[in-house]
Amino acid sequence: MTAEELSKVIIKGMEEKKASDIVVMDLRGVKNAFTDFFVICSGNSDTQIEAISDAVEEEVIKSSKEKPFRSEGKNNKQWILMDYVNVVAHIFLKERRTFYGLEELWGDAKITKIES
Secondary structure (H helix, E strand, O other), rough: OOOHHHHHHHHHHHHHHHOEEEEEEEOOOOOOOOOOOEEEEOOHHHHHHHHHHHHHHHHHHHHHOOOOOEEEEEOOOOOEEEEEOOEEEEEEEHHHHHHHHHHHHOOOOEEOOOOO
């Protein structure tokens, strides 16, 4: 499965649990980027971001039998990171996303907003 296809599967999992403000950041043209894509979304509560994370993992397993290489943040439930090597999913509580501002940090990336 290509990184682009994996990004679409991750988006499907996010949409399943009503994630908001989904964006895909194409980092392939960014110097020193360690992955091809970031897929970022927001949730309204710690319960919702955990549900989004679970849905993403289920969709990816259904599509490719692949589990995340690494996953972090499930304990504090403010920012869950799911690393699939070529694609990294970031699931934020809304206020945490604003605080960290990943979209601004990676300003050279091509950003695509996903309309729900």
